[in-house]
Amino acid sequence: MKEISCKLLVIGAGPGGYVCAIRAGQLGVDTVIVEFGKPGGTCLNVGCIPSKALIHAAEEFEKIAHMADGKGPLGIAVAPPTLDLTKTVAWKDGIVSRLNSGVAGLLKKAKVKTVQGWATFRDGKTVEVETETGSQVIRAEAVVIASGSVPAELPFLPFGGPVISSTEALALSEVPDKLAVVGGGYIGLELGMAFAKMGAKVAVVEALPRVLAQYDAELTRPVLKRLGELGIEVMLGAKAKGLSTKGDALLVETADGKNAKIAADRVLVTVGRKPLTEGWRLEQIDLDMVGKFIRIDDQCRTSMRGIYAIGDVTGEPMLAHRAMAQGEMVAEIVAGHKRGWDKRAIPAICFTDPELVTAGLSPDEAKALAGEIKIGQFPFAANGRAMTRQGEDGFVRIVARADNHLVLGIQAVGQGVSELAAAFGLALEMGARLEDIAGTIHAHPTQGEGFQEAALKALGHALHV
Template sequence: MKEISCKLLVIGAGPGGYVCAIRAGQLGVDTVIVEAGKPGGTCLNVGCIPSKALIHAAEEFDKVVHMASGRDPLGIAVAPPTLDLVKTVAWKDSIVSRLNTGVAGLLKRAKVKTVHGWATFRDGKTVEVETETGNQVIRAEAVVIATGSAPVELPFLPFGGPVISSTEALALSEVPKKLAVVGGGYIGLELGMAFAKMGAKVTVVEALPRVLAQYDAELTRPVLKRLGELGVEVMTGAKAKGLSTKRDALLVETTDGKDGKVAADRILVTVGRKPLTQGWGLDQIDLDMAGKFIRIDDHCRTSMRGIYAIGDVTGEPMLAHRAMAQGEMVAEIVAGHKRSWDKRAIPAICFTDPELVIAGLSPEEAKALAGEIKIGQFPFAANGRAMTKQGEDGFVRVVARADNHLVLGIQAVGQGVSELSAAFGLALEMGARLEDIAGTIHAHPTQGEGFQEAALKGLGHALHV
């Protein structure tokens, strides 16, 4: 059995793991990374990137369908369009492949040794990796666990046949005629809206009283309006119960206790993700857990000396950019730098139509923390650039303390607002006040002006509304 030694071993080459390894390599740390699949993890291979590719393709197809209807206000007319999903998926796969190659190249450039296989702990400093050419033992001074997460499977709707997870949804060869989506969170609505635009009859089944429950109702109102325009049926307060006998429908129970059926060729289950804490020898090491997640401190240290954990395996928010930031920090700590986790805000984006962005505290959370607050809200209906993009639905909202105007949270809903998330995060990290945002010259005509106008509104003197 082959044996190698290193200073840092990273288990998992997802966003957190590969960023950690690359940064460690840049700092001269002898680093090995172990990955059973392709580099990039869930986000690159079957999550963030491919889903956004599919969402973009669906948006483009929907535009053409609208033009073909003869109702396009821009005066553009085209012949009735068709969609070849096989070609669409192949295009999506080509993007993923290019990024896979890019990550592998970055690891090589940073002089990180990559071992392909499944790692299992022997003890806190040693893992055994099952590779295609035999088992390999790796001994390390420090270990980073970056094993990520996987879709939650419902016991009464196991994956297989017509029941699929987001992974399978991104690799379908044809658009389902009828798609039932179990779970009205961001994954379910992102993919549900995309398939609706591609021609599927979509029904969303959500057990809670409303979809996108993690966002406030005002923020989600434009999304609900768009769901209606796309013909998506939303069943709230409805619980999925299983498959029909013929496996052609989803069995549901409504709020009044009545049973019903939702006809479906495919049933997409999107009820959350679970950390991957099984299968890599957790029983061989003694880590404190925080529920189903690995407990960490503000340096991403676990309860065992020399073992760190980052990303989805450590809890919410399960976001790739959180994992990346943690990975970079841990690499610098291992290299001897002084770092700690002290983030004011981690922006979160829902790529529905329109898009949602939240950063920092909601109005309710801010009020609970600071007492009296100021809220400035600016509608895109008064923004010239939004009008020229036919994206008037939505707004930017800034939440600040009333006494010193310190910005505590920023939210937005609208077409393309995901690109404003960097400005929102930067403002919060730098401790901006309403006056700082209002006094910054924002380029015209852009949707970013809505951010400045919201701050001005919070100060009591918005200019364009």
């Protein structure tokens, strides 16, 4: 095969990689992108997008199921619903396929050359790609590693048979009667709650004293309440030990040191993700690492000149939109623009029921940094739009400096609050004060009014609570 030479080589066509390649192409940079799977990476194919499709289907099914007895407050009565998960998954796959085609089209429009296959490094400027038609050598002036991450596996619960990762969970042909979830983080609870709504009996095993430990207890309280309403058993301070001999139960050591069995048709292991750094022959370029992650500076440069790394392979937060922002920045740097990483906040969303959004600093973090702070919190129970959506359980909270009212952090929990993330991020990036948010006219009736009311509350004159 003929050798390819280019200015920029991107390894991995996930959110970070394909955004980097598209932006570079827009700027006239001769760019090649290598991907061994489908364009879009984990997020589009087996992560963010398909999981939200499944979560939406579960929500719709649960709503209809609650109407079956005609006793719901909306006055709607229907026949008991049934769920064909095969059709649901086919619908989800259709969305993913359309987005795959969209990404491929955008790369082509930006005049980016795509090579399908697995890349391995020969040196800092050269990779070899195993394609269906043979070996392809690519030489580049600059290389971006955007290889992403994969589900972390437990040695005593290896994937296979009844033990599944989030990838397999999103492709099941039928709802398991009994589902055990190992790990009470956002992935485990998002999928666990979805399957509970579809009729599975779900148990969550978490080794820490509480689930969603990265969020403060006040923020997660509405989620814990909903877990109970869905009949999900939550075992805290408990450790999964392996499968039973018959493979039909999860063995668990409870918080008090006793042994227990959780009957399970499927065991979903969601104990985090690990960077995909193996198989690329990274030892050929000897990059500096931070644990399992590639070390980068504020321009995503690695320890080797001309090699950049972006996204999950560089560490937390493992978020698609962080990878996208890094990819765009690196493309502009390679094109000769002056860019640096100067982000005040990267919003994070947990798509549980209700949803969680955080941007910036938590109250404790803000207090440690700024000393005296002001906190304004507005409950959705006092928000008309939330009430009409039966989503009044939750709140918006703003954390600001006490001296100059600079907003340091914003958090929310409630139905549909993921759509408020853009407003939260913009306020922090623009250096908003409490007065800026309080003085901005928010449309009525919307849940976004809770944002304005929280600012008013912090200033001491909330109007609707």
